[in-house]
Amino acid sequence: MTSIATFLDRLSRGIDRVLRLVALVGLVLMVAFIALQVVARYGFAAPPAWTEEAARYAMVWVGLLGSSISFRAGFDPKLVNLPAALPRPVLALGAMLRGAAVVVFLGPILFYCFYGPGLNPARSFLARNLYTTAETFDMPTIFVAVTVPIFIIAIFLHGLAHCARGFARPLARTSERPANVSDHA
Numbered sequence: 001m002t003s004i005a006t007f008l009d010r011l012s013r014g015i016d017r018v019l020r021l022v023a024l025v026g027l028v029l030m031v032a033f034i035a036l037q038v039v040a041r042y043g044f045a046a047p048p049a050w051t052e053e054a055a056r057y058a059m060v061w062v063g064l065l066g067s068s069i070s071f072r073a074g075f076d077p078k079l080v081n082l083p084a085a086l087p088r089p090v091l092a093l094g095a096m097l098r099g100a101a102v103v104v105f106l107g108p109i110l111f112y113c114f115y116g117p118g119l120n121p122a123r124s125f126l127a128r129n130l131y132t133t134a135e136t137f138d139m140p141t142i143f144v145a146v147t148v149p150i151f152i153i154a155i156f157l158h159g160l161a162h163c164a165r166g167f168a169r170p171l172a173r174t175s176e177r178p179a180n181v182s183d184h185a
Contacts, residue, residue: 005168012161023065029057068154
């Protein structure tokens with residue numbers, strides 16, 4: 001179990017690094033598009049129409065990828081913040097409820113990214129965006145819509161890695177005890 005937990009944790013950490021880099025690029029692009037919009041509007045009185053839409057799309061990427069980064073770091077909103085001093089079964093129950101809430105909320109969204117009404121993939125969220133273009137420039141909106149399943153899959157992976165770490169910790173502690181320590185102590 002420890003090797004699975006280690007693998008999932010490394011995978012989660014690697015995906016988190018990639019998503020951080022993509023979110024940073026999105027943030028820089030968003031600021032650049034907004035700055036170009038402001039300079040063109042107030043400096044030249046001729047703002048390009050595409051900058052506002054491009055900044056909005058970059059904001060979508062930054063916001064959604066930022067939510068998966070926040071989830072991995074533990075900065076996501078929690079209804080109840082359980083103290084670490086509680087008994088392990090209570091903490092495990094809290095973690096399971098948190099995981100179930102994430103799956104119940106994000107699972108259907110992920111499902112409808114790939115399947116539409118009547119389980120028709122052609123009517124899915126991604127398929128509809130494949131043929132839709134942005135209003136002010138020629139770009140399929142699939143490049144914006146694809147961030148939805150990316151952030152959900154990343155959150156699921158981060159949650160799975162967190163659960164695996166939680167299950168592997170007790171095994172690691174018992175295997176690290178010295179041989180002369182009695183189980184009755």
